[in-house]
Amino acid sequence: MSGTLHRKTIVITGASSGIGLACAEAFARHGSNLVLGARRFVDLCAIAQSLEKEYGIRAVAVQCDVAMESDCKALVQQAINTFGGVDALINNAGISMRALFADLDLAVLHRLMDVNFWGTVYCTKYAMAELLQSQGSVVAVSSIAGYRGLPGRTGYSASKFAIQGFMESLRVENLKTGLHVMVACPGFTASNIRQTALNAVGSEHGETSMNEDKMMTAEEVAARIVQGIIRRKRTLIMTRQGKLAVLMNKLLPDWVDRQVYKLFAKERNPLVS
Numbered sequence: 003m004s005g006t007l008h009r010k011t012i013v014i015t016g017a018s019s020g021i022g023l024a025c026a027e028a029f030a031r032h033g034s035n036l037v038l039g040a041r042r043f044v045d046l047c048a049i050a051q052s053l054e055k056e057y058g059i060r061a062v063a064v065q066c067d068v069a070m071e072s073d074c075k076a077l078v079q080q081a082i083n084t085f086g087g088v089d090a091l092i093n094n095a096g097i098s099m100r101a102l103f104a105d106l107d108l109a110v111l112h113r114l115m116d117v118n119f120w121g122t123v124y125c126t127k128y129a130m131a132e133l134l135q136s137q138g139s140v141v142a143v144s145s146i147a148g149y150r151g152l153p154g155r156t157g158y159s160a161s162k163f164a165i166q167g168f169m170e171s172l173r174v175e176n177l178k179t180g181l182h183v184m185v186a187c188p189g190f191t192a193s194n195i196r197q198t199a200l201n202a203v204g205s206e207h208g209e210t211s212m213n214e215d216k217m218m219t220a221e222e223v224a225a226r227i228v229q230g231i232i233r234r235k236r237t238l239i240m241t242r243q244g245k246l247a248v249l250m251n252k253l254l255p256d257w258v259d260r261q262v263y264k265l266f267a268k269e270r271n272p273l274v275s
């Protein structure tokens with residue numbers, strides 16, 4: 003898919019809040035039809051209806067827990083049934099964590115992998131034939147945590163590294179098929195992700211660990227993702243700080259270890275859960 007997004011079919015996971023919701027609105031503004039997946043079906047139906055009304059597009063809500071393979075299959079099937087295919091898949095659904103590995107219940111790490119990594123794999127697998135047919139775009143919303151391990155986030159970093167390895171392999175497999183494979187790495191973005199981050203025993207923290215006021219907005223991230231698809235970018239590292247972190251991590255990884263340690267020690271909820 004290139005050029006216009008008008009009347010293209012975009013599937014977005016985790017579309018009921020944050021970056022996913024902002025993506026839904028950004029694509030709707032471009033006239034795309036939407037298939038929105040999230041667990042909170044009632045909220046999602048209201049979002050779909052309001053986008054249809056405001057932008058004159060068609061939007062379908064599908065209840066989807068991306069950790070469930072059958073839900074991901076049904077999400078893509080709904081796009082095929084309603085719109086006849088898929089032009090772009092935005093693997094956005096994700097959760098985070100804040101807990102030291104020494105304290106961590108391994109079920110938390112499994113949950114991070116199930117949602118962040120396997121959710122991306124399932125949706126991509128079931129959309130693959132349609133994406134190849136449309137020469138469309140598959141996007142994974144990753145993180146700087148997919149380039150560099152962060153303290154208190156073993157499961158989160160592992161899941162994002164895994165996503166990036168998966169996407170890189172997928173890109174190379176499809177160098178000649180016309181499929182566009184993009185990894186989007188926002189910087190810190192104001193959203194619910196730190197509120198819902200899991201603690202050592204798998205409960206939500208219920209509060210953010212950072213000052214959300216100075217972060218990127220979900221709308222800025224969504225605008226970058228839309229432009230990245232139009233321009234068929236490979237990777238979007240969205241902040242200067244992020245670009246610097248990735249570069250310095252290659253050149254001086256020990257120095258970055260110390261900087262990252264200091265940065266996260268400043269969190270209101272520091273390295274303990």
Ligand SMILES: NC(=O)c1ccc[n+]([C@@H]2O[C@H](COP(=O)([O-])OP(=O)(O)OC[C@H]3O[C@@H](n4cnc5c(N)ncnc54)[C@H](O)[C@@H]3O)[C@@H](O)[C@H]2O)c1
Pocket residue numbers: 015016017018019020021022039040041066067068069094095096097117143144145146187188189190191192193194195196198220
């Ligand atoms: N906010 C940040 O600072 C930041 C930075 C880098 C990357 N990201 C990534 O951006 C993506 C979106 O996060 P966000 O910041 O908008 O946070 P958010 O919590 O507002 O959004 C995450 C969405 O994923 C959904 N979700 C969670 N588990 C799910 C499941 N099992 N099935 C379906 N949906 C599920 C949530 O309900 C929510 O709608 C995530 O992949 C996150 O890792 C966020």
